Amino acid sequence: MGDNGNDTKRRSAARCSNCGAIGIVQIWPDGRIQPLGQDQLCRCDDGELHVLEGSDRP
Numbered sequence: 001m002g003d004n005g006n007d008t009k010r011r012s013a014a015r016c017s018n019c020g021a022i023g024i025v026q027i028w029p030d031g032r033i034q035p036l037g038q039d040q041l042c043r044c045d046d047g048e049l050h051v052l053e054g055s056d057r058p
């Protein structure tokens, strides 16, 4: 039934604090964040990715 759930990775949206790019990332159990389907969310070398949790308010 569906994909095998033998991992605890989860997906979330994240935004680069440098350029403001938003993309989908995988969050690994150890806290590592990896853009989904691409090497980088944007082209910033030192941009920090901030995970956008569920309901975020400005």
Ligand SMILES: [Zn+2]
Pocket (backbone or CB within 6 Å): 016, 017, 018, 019, 020, 021, 042, 043, 044, 047
């Ligand atoms: Zn960026």
